[in-house]
Amino acid sequence: MARVARSGAFKRFVIGNPIATSEDQHQRLSKKVALPVFASDAISSTAYATEEILIVFLSLAGVGMAAYTKLVPISIMVIVLLAIVATSYRQTIFAYPSGGGSYVVSKENLGEYPGLIAGASLLIDYVLTVCVSVAGGVAAIISAFNGLAPYRVQLCIGFVLLMMLANLRGLKESGALFAPPTYLYVASLITLIVVGLFRVFVQDLPPIEHTGEAAHLLEMQSSVTMFYFLKAFASGAVALTGVEAVSNGVPAFKKPESKNASTTLIMMATILGGCFFGLSLLAQHLEPVKDHEGIIPNTVLAQLAEQVYGGRNIFFFITQFSTFAILILAANTAYADFPRLTSIIAKDNYLPRQFMNRGDRLVFSNGVIFLSLASIGLLVAFGGLINALIPLYAVGVFTGFTLSQTGMCVHHYRHREARWKLHIGINGVGALTTLFVAGTVVTVKFTDGAWIPAVLIPTMMIAFKAVSRHYVRVRKYLLPVEGYRAPYHTHFVIVLVGSVNQGVLRALRYAESLRPDRLIALRSSRHLKTVSV
Numbered sequence: 001m002a003r004v005a006r007s008g009a010f011k012r013f014v015i016g017n018p019i020a021t022s023e024d025q026h027q028r029l030s031k032k033v034a035l036p037v038f039a040s041d042a043i044s045s046t047a048y049a050t051e052e053i054l055i056v057f058l059s060l061a062g063v064g065m066a067a068y069t070k071l072v073p074i075s076i077m078v079i080v081l082l083a084i085v086a087t088s089y090r091q092t093i094f095a096y097p098s099g100g101g102s103y104v105v106s107k108e109n110l111g112e113y114p115g116l117i118a119g120a121s122l123l124i125d126y127v128l129t130v131c132v133s134v135a136g137g138v139a140a141i142i143s144a145f146n147g148l149a150p151y152r153v154q155l156c157i158g159f160v161l162l163m164m165l166a167n168l169r170g171l172k173e174s175g176a177l178f179a180p181p182t183y184l185y186v187a188s189l190i191t192l193i194v195v196g197l198f199r200v201f202v203q204d205l206p207p208i209e210h211t212g213e214a215a216h217l218l219e220m221q222s223s224v225t226m227f228y229f230l231k232a233f234a235s236g237a238v239a240l241t242g243v244e245a246v247s248n249g250v251p252a253f254k255k256p257e258s259k260n261a262s263t264t265l266i267m268m269a270t271i272l273g274g275c276f277f278g279l280s281l282l283a284q285h286l287e288p289v290k291d292h293e294g295i296i297p298n299t300v301l302a303q304l305a306e307q308v309y310g311g312r313n314i315f316f317f318i319t320q321f322s323t324f325a326i327l328i329l330a331a332n333t334a335y336a337d338f339p340r341l342t343s344i345i346a347k348d349n350y351l352p353r354q355f356m357n358r359g360d361r362l363v364f365s366n367g368v369i370f371l372s373l374a375s376i377g378l379l380v381a382f383g384g385l386i387n388a389l390i391p392l393y394a395v396g397v398f399t400g401f402t403l404s405q406t407g408m409c410v411h412h413y414r415h416r417e418a419r420w421k422l423h424i425g426i427n428g429v430g431a432l433t434t435l436f437v438a439g440t441v442v443t444v445k446f447t448d449g450a451w452i453p454a455v456l457i458p459t460m461m462i463a464f465k466a467v468s469r470h471y472v473r474v475r476k477y478l479l480p481v482e483g484y485r486a487p488y489h490t491h492f493v494i495v496l497v498g499s500v501n502q503g504v505l506r507a508l509r510y511a512e513s514l515r516p517d518r519l520i521a522l523r524s525s526r527h528l529k530t531v532s533v
Helices: 002-015 021-027 031-047 049-061 064-095 101-110 112-144 146-168 171-201 212-219 226-240 257-286 300-308 314-329 332-347 365-381 386-392 394-415 420-444 446-478 502-513
Strands: 492-497 518-523 529-532
Touching (some): 031 112, 031 226, 031 257, 031 314, 031 332, 049 064, 049 212, 049 226, 049 257, 049 300, 064 101, 064 212, 064 226, 064 257, 064 394, 064 420, 101 112, 101 332, 101 394, 112 146, 112 314, 112 332, 112 386, 112 446, 146 314, 146 332, 146 365, 171 257, 171 314, 226 420, 300 314, 332 365, 394 420, 394 446, 492 502
Parallel strands (some): 492 518
16 A cells, blocks of 8 residues: 555656646647647758758758759749648638648548548657757757767657646646747747848848858759759758648637637647748858768858857857757657547547546556657667658658548538538639649658658558457447346355454444345354355
């Protein structure tokens, strides 16, 4: 008993006191807290999206200075794609206020298998969100303190465990924890862009001077082929990862849920698009360099901050630490949505029912723990390197986007609500656009690692169907047939008798109330005597 008490006390210390189910409404999020909880993943992608475009042109295609002439046009293409997707998901928020995103929309409008494809795509993407965000955050801090490089994997694991603990304590507490770093990052990023563009256009700030491997990359003069242009676009499209998170988490908002979620989505898209374009424009003029092998240690964002602020001063370190913080905490988007989505899929009998259970703090604890373990395994397997994880990232995202928008077209056609033709047009454009991007990502990044989610998605579908068949078999086994009568179970009861007293007589009376087929009073003395009653 003492061991159980100590275990319970430790649990209370780690995750806090239980919250009554009736308090669920009080755990809902306001817009100012929901923005960092659900949008931190999308907003944090500005820290590496521009860098990924440059890596393709400079390190893989070897086009040299020509890379900077393509940077802004690709950024504009990504922003147009962002506007299409955000507009489409705004309709999803109002059509499906119960949440679920691509999985629910696809399953209800396109059928079982498209729904399972969308569900598998989203679950894989949420795991990769944790991995890429944590790996990117650790890369940012290593750029400032190179001596931490040998401990990259250990740092990644430590931060995943920290986020698991924060989320096990409850959504409201984790939202309060993640809000300050998100707003600090946005403020520091906007400051960097404004100051940087001012210094470029007013004070004639020159481009970054490069030596060694960086200078060698700029000297290369290969032509920009369509293949590498599309590959760079696919790399920049990782900026859209996490856009769907708001539509998945509508039930977590305070009332009116759909209106607050829609406002949060617009705020997220505006911040993401504006900062992404501003950084790309600044990078075009300051010419940072990054390679895919990690020979150049500093990230593109770190190079821009160092050049704009004139060295590694307080403003540089604020930018680096805020980048580190939001990239680490951006994984909270997955922690907010992965457990909720697994609970929805489990409710449909495609995952074990344990994923439906809420913990003491009214969160889906099993989903939180499973996500953490899966992320740690992937980070260990890839050595905690963000460049190795990025190629796996966008396949699931745009597969889910495509199925969701296609499902919304079917939804509008079936319900014929006001202005349904306009809504079909918006979602139709979104479906065709994201289908093109998904095909591009799989084609141009297949050998870079895109084949992994392409294989995992069908594998997970097989697992979903296996779980479903199990529950069907159990239901069929337990279903009563005509004329079925539950068997009558008899009892063989033994009552230990030390002496005849009121306690023994009460025990015998209780034993008789069990309707045993045989009752024995057993007395121990010098000679064992057994008396049948």
